[in-house]
Amino acid sequence: MTSLALPESRDLSVPAAQRHAVRPTPAWWRDATAVFAWATILFVVALWVAGGGLSAFGSLGEGVTNVGRLSGLLASVLMLQQVLLMARIPIVEQAWGQDELARVHRLVGFTSFNLMVVHIVLVTVGYSAGTxxxxxxxxxxxxxxxxxxxxxxxxxxxxxxxVVTSVKKARARLRYESWHLLHLYAYLGAGLALPHQLWTGQDFRSNVVATVFWWGLYAASLAAVLAYRVVLPVVRSLRHRLVVSEVVAESPTVTSVVMTGRRLDRLPVRAGQFFQWRFLDGPGWTRANPYSLSAAPDGRTLRVTAEAVGDSSARLAALRPGTRVLLEGPYGRLHTGVRTRAKTVLVGAGIGITPLRAILEELPASPDGVVVIYRVGSQADIVLADELLDLARAKGGRVVAVVGHRNRDRTSWLPVDSSHLGDAEALTRIVPDIAERDVYVCGHPRWMDAVAAAAHEAGVPADAIHSERFTY
Structure with missing residues (x-):
């Protein structure tokens, strides 16, 4: 572990007049969205009871069919909740963040699918009992x-x-773009199920309350998808008219793209968040890719920095100034608005340092207020080093490089040369008061899990550990 030497400082901070106001994300947003989800599920059960669900057990066939009705209703409401989870509603995004949202989305999706299968089986068996x-x-x-x-x-x-393409092994075999396209069929599935539910589902038409509820929930889901997945991205892209202004090779495999546009000071984005980007540079422009901001938004420019790990990211190096850019977002909770403490530790691995560099730029200056831990395989893998050092100095903090090859003998965030240290011990050696700080983590998912576990062992509470995953 090495503390990097600090060169002469350059002022990289964003001028106060251009700095975006960062407001804390209200904690009640998460509770409110969870209460809404559970309330809709309980209301569906209440409608089933009010429609005679508890009394329709006159025969075995009726009983089986009745339970099948309930499973179908629950499958429907969960399917619509899944649509709402995919709709990129700002309050939901900010309340849960990508990590938790992906986990909840997967849980709700598989549960809804299983209940749908139960519905089909039980209703078919129940009907067959009378024929x-x-x-x-x-x-x-x-x-x-x-x-x-x-x-x-x-x-x-x-x-x-x-569902099949959402299984972990199947996802691993698909490109992100292919998986994302197939995943959109969930909207088609929900839409095609609607006529059956409204024409033959007695629980959808049993009374005015049920009819209003189901039509309202379907309409709200459709409106959310159209508003936040279609209309808002189009409006923001037309309003801000982003174009590529500069392409910088940070290393042989890492490229930064700087974009300018109109009224960027009105774009509600925070340092560390990400957008889905589409660069209109030719074939393949329709495929959106998630890249985090690598510099704090200053009201004039936006910058992303990515490593060439696939066709889409490799294309960044070939972009030309003047290329039009479409954007969707911002998304994610990896920003200063979720801080719970005055001091901060930023822990990044490889290209995962880029959103942390943006967050560092937005943090307030304070003596020993921030420590940046930068994990790389070799010195050649370090990117944005001068910027990190200049910003750390301006903020009164320091940068520590943890260099070395991955430890294959154990799950650890440390390199093999530091195998004599425990994961939590290494963190406390670098930052003795880490238990009193917020910890931001970005890198490979397994590596982030190791860092989070070590931070927790070192005394950092779960609500002070912030991370963002870009797996699917």
Missing amino acids: DLGVVATFVDQVLHSPGMLLALAGTVALVMV
């Missing part, structure tokens, strides 16, 4: 003759495709 057709023939009969069932079957197939 001589058998289970398979009953299912075929329902698909062919019940209103909306063919559409519902097509929607189910679309959802099966989404």
Whole structure:
């Protein structure tokens, strides 16, 4: 571990007149969105009870069908909640952040799908109990003759495709762009299920309250998707008219892209957040890619810095000044608005240092107020070193480089040369008062898990550890 030498300082701080006001993210946002989600689930159960759900158990077939009805209702409300989770609603994004949002989205999605399968099986078995057709023939009969069932079957197939490609092993085999395109079929699945629910679902039409609730929830989900996934990105792209102004090679594999535009001081973005970017430079422009800001927004420019790890990121080096840029966002909770303490530790690995560099720029100056821990495999992998050092000096902090190859004998955030140290011990050696600081972490997911575990062991509470993952 090495404290990097500080050269003559350059003033990289954002002028006060251009600095974006950073307000803390209200803690109640998270509670409010969770209460809304649970309230809709409980309300669906209440509607089922009010519609005679507890009394429709006259026979085995009726009982099985009735339980199937409830599972279908719960599958529907969870599916709509999943749509809302994917809608990029600002309050939801800020309340949960990408890490938690992805985890909740996955949990809700798989639960909804499982309940949908239970619904199909139980309703088919229940209906077959009152006929001589058998289970398979009953299912075929329902698909062919019940209103909306063919559409519902097509929607189910679309959802099966989404679920299959969401399994971890399947995701690992897909490019992000391909996975993202397939994932959009969840919207198609939800839309194709609607006619079946409204035409044959008695719980959707049993009374005025139920009808208003279900139509309202579907309408709200559709409005949220259109507003935040389509209209808002288009409006912001047209309003700010971003263009590439400069392309800088930070290293043989790392490129920074600086963009200028109109009225960027009105863009509600914080240092460390990310956008989905589309560079209109030719074929492939339709594929959006998530890149964090690597410099604090100053009202005049936006900058991203990325490593060439795939076709899309490799294209950044070939961008030309004047290229138009579309943006969607900002997203993420990796920003100073979630701080809980006066002092900070920024822990980054590889290209994960870039959003932390932006956060460092936005932090207030304070003696020993910030420590930057920069983990790299070799000295050649260090990027933005001069900027980090200049900013750290201006803020009254320091930068510590942790250099060396990955330790393959254990799960650790430390290099193999530091194997004699425990993960938490190493953190406390670098930052003795780390338990009294906020800790921001960005890097490879497993590495971030090791850092978070070490920070927690060193006494940092969970709400003071902030991270962002860009896995899918």
